[in-house]
Structures are given as structure tokens and as C-alpha cells.
Amino acid sequence: MPPLLVVTGPPGAGKSTVARLVTDRFEPSALVEGDAFFAFVARGASEPWLPESADQNEVVIQAAAAAAGRYAAGGITTVYDGVVGPWFLPTFAAASGLETIDYVVLLPPEDRCVEQVAGRTGHAFTDEGATRRMYREFAQAAIDARHVVVPAHRPEDVADQIVAAMADGSLRHEVRAP
Numbered sequence: 001m002p003p004l005l006v007v008t009g010p011p012g013a014g015k016s017t018v019a020r021l022v023t024d025r026f027e028p029s030a031l032v033e034g035d036a037f038f039a040f041v042a043r044g045a046s047e048p049w050l051p052e053s054a055d056q057n058e059v060v061i062q063a064a065a066a067a068a069g070r071y072a073a074g075g076i077t078t079v080y081d082g083v084v085g086p087w088f089l090p091t092f093a094a095a096s097g098l099e100t101i102d103y104v105v106l107l108p109p110e111d112r113c114v115e116q117v118a119g120r121t122g123h124a125f126t127d128e129g130a131t132r133r134m135y136r137e138f139a140q141a142a143i144d145a146r147h148v149v150v151p152a153h154r155p156e157d158v159a160d161q162i163v164a165a166m167a168d169g170s171l172r173h174e175v176r177a178p
Contacts, residue, residue, distance in 0.1 A: 003072035004098055005166060008084045009106035010135040011125055012116030014151050014158070018106060019081035021159035026077035030068075034082015037064040048083070049130040061088050062095040069096030083134065086141045093175040102171035104162055105148045110135045146170045 007019040016033070023031040037060050038048055046053035048060070064082065071078040084092045084103075093101055110132065117131045146165075151158045165171045 003076065004068055004078045004080065004096060005102040005104065005162070005171070006080045006084050006092065007104055007106065007162070008082060010083070010113050010138050011131045012113030013106040013108055014116070014155060015081050015106055017155045018151070018158050018162065019079045021155055022162055023079045025159065025163050028075070029077045029079065030071040032064060032068040032071065032078060032080045034064050034080060034084070047130075049127075049134055057088070058091060061092050065092040065095035066097065069098050072096070072098060085137060086143050089173065090176065093173060096175065099175055101173050101175065102166050103147050103173045104165070104171050105138060105143055106151055106158070107138055107148050108151050110139070
């Protein structure tokens with residue numbers, strides 16, 4: 001099984017909760033939080049959902065993928081929690097330095113994502129318009145159905161479903177040279 005799993009989806013999809021639960025099912029394991037890499041940009045950062053942030057986002061995605069890939073290459077099952085839309089998957093996968101990664105998109109109903117984002121405490125992102133836009137980007141993207149999970153159950157059940165899909169290889173993504 002590939003030692004790197006990307007748990008992604010729009011804001012409010014439950015990525016952080018599910019990623020933590022999946023991480024807890026492996027030992028040794030590492031949880032790489034994508035938001036932390038965006039926070040490393042100390043000055044002059046653009047909000048990552050704005051069109052003008054494309055170059056910045058590419059750099060941040062590459063840095064995060066390199067870190068996650070290094071943990072995985074070191075034999076630590078690694079779960080990456082962050083927004084890696086299918087449009088950034090080739091960039092992330094190549095920067096990981098691995099031959100294969102696992103990729104899962106959590107895609108609950110849009111209104112559930114908006115509700116989750118609105119109810120957040122201690123999280124910097126609460127923008128409903130950006131949540132809806134990013135949701136539509138994921139919902140309209142060309143994503144192989146085997147990579148999409150619609151979380152309708154408890155987060156623990158979703159984590160179990162993902163771990164089973166990792167084990168049977170259905171979340172596998174082959175890294176292609178750029």
C-alpha cells in the first residue's frame with residue numbers, strides 16, 4: 001500500500017477530522033496539515049482561493065508534497081490533510097517524489113460544507129462565497145469516482161472506508177513524470 005494518502009475536498013468537507021482518524025489507524029504515522037504550509041508565507045500572501053494566488057499555491061503545494069513524500073519515503077505512513085484539487089494532483093504527486101500515492105476526495109453536500117464552515121471556531125477560514133466556489137470546483141472536476149467519498153456516516157466509518165480502499169488499491173494514483 002502506498003505510504004502517502006491525500007485527504008482532500010472543499011472547505012467544511014471533514015478533511016481534518018477524517019485525516020486524523022485515518023492517521024490514528026497506523027503506526028508509525030504522520031499527519032501533514034496543508035494549512036500550515038500556507039501559513040508559512042509570512043508576508044505578501046494572497047488568499048489561496050483567489051485566481052491571482054496560482055503561482056503561490058503551486059509553490060506551497062510543492063513544498064507540502066515534498067515534506068509529506070519525505071515522511072512516506074522514510075517508512076512512515078503519511079496522511080496529507082489539505083485542499084489538493086484534481087487540477088493540482090499532478091503537481092502534488094510529482095513533488096512528493098513517490099511512484100504512487102493514494103488520493104481521496106471527501107464531497108458531502110454543498111450545504112453541509114457551508115454549515116460546517118460557518119460553525120467553525122478557532123479556524124481562520126469562514127468565507128461562505130469561497131466555500132461555495134471551491135465546492136463547485138471539486139463537484140465539477142473530472143475525478144474518477146473511485147477517488148470520491150460522500151461522507152454520510154460517522155467520521156470513524158468514513159475513516160474505516162478509506163483505510164479499506166487503501167488496502168484494496170482503489171485509491172491509488174500513479175505518479176507520472178512532469
